[in-house]
Amino acid sequence: MTNFVDIGAVEDIPVRSARLVKTHGGCIAVFRTASDKIFALDDKCPHKGGPLSNGIQHDESITCPLHNWVFDLNTGAAKGADEGVVKTYDIRVEDGRILLDRAAISLSLVAE
Numbered sequence: 782m783t784n785f786v787d788i789g790a791v792e793d794i795p796v797r798s799a800r801l802v803k804t805h806g807g808c809i810a811v812f813r814t815a816s817d818k819i820f821a822l823d824d825k826c827p828h829k830g831g832p833l834s835n836g837i838q839h840d841e842s843i844t845c846p847l848h849n850w851v852f853d854l855n856t857g858a859a860k861g862a863d864e865g866v867v868k869t870y871d872i873r874v875e876d877g878r879i880l881l882d883r884a885a886i887s888l889s890l891v892a893e
Contacts, residue, residue, distance in 0.1 A: 785873065785880035791819065792877065799834040799843075802881065809870060810834035811879060812854055814841060819879055820854040821872045827865035 794800045794813040801824060802809040808824040810833050818841065824834050831847030838844075841854045850863040857867040871882035 784883050785871075786883050788879050788881050790877055791817065791874055791879055794819075794879075797838045799836075799838070801834050808832075808834075809881070810843075811872070811881070812838060812843065814838065814854070818854075819872055819874055821870040821881055822852070822854065822857050823868045825867070826850055826852075827859075827867060828863070833867065 788802050788811065789800070791813065794811065796813055796817070797815050799810045799812045802811055809821050810824040812820045822833065824832055826833055826845040826847065828845065828850050829847050831845040833843050833845060833852065835846045836843045837846070842851050842860065843854060844851050850865070851860040852858065852867050853860060857869040859865045873880045
C-alpha cells in the first residue's frame with residue numbers, strides 16, 4: 782500500500798490559486814505557485830479561522846483573507862509581527878499528479 786493518496790492533477794489548480802481537499806479531519810488547502818510548486822496546509826488561519834484557500838498568494842506565502850496574516854507555504858509559520866503556525870502536509874508531484882501523505886489525513890476522503 783502506498784503512503785500517498787492521489788488527489789488530482791497539477792493542472793486542475795490554476796497558477797497562484799488553491800483547491801480544497803475535504804477530509805473527515807478538516808479541510809486541507811493545496812496551493813500551486815507561479816513557479817508550479819505545490820504546497821498543502823490546513824485551510825484554517827490560527828488567528829480567526831479564516832479560509833487560507835481564499836487568501837492572496839504571493840511567491841511562497843499566503844495572506845489570510847480576514848486579517849492579512851501572512852504564512853510561509855513551506856513551513857506554515859506566520860511572518861512578520863504575526864504569531865502562529867498552520868499545519869503543513871507532505872506532498873509530492875509525480876507525472877503531473879498531486880500526491881498527499883496518507884498519514885496526514887484520514888484514510889477516507891470526502892468528495893468536494
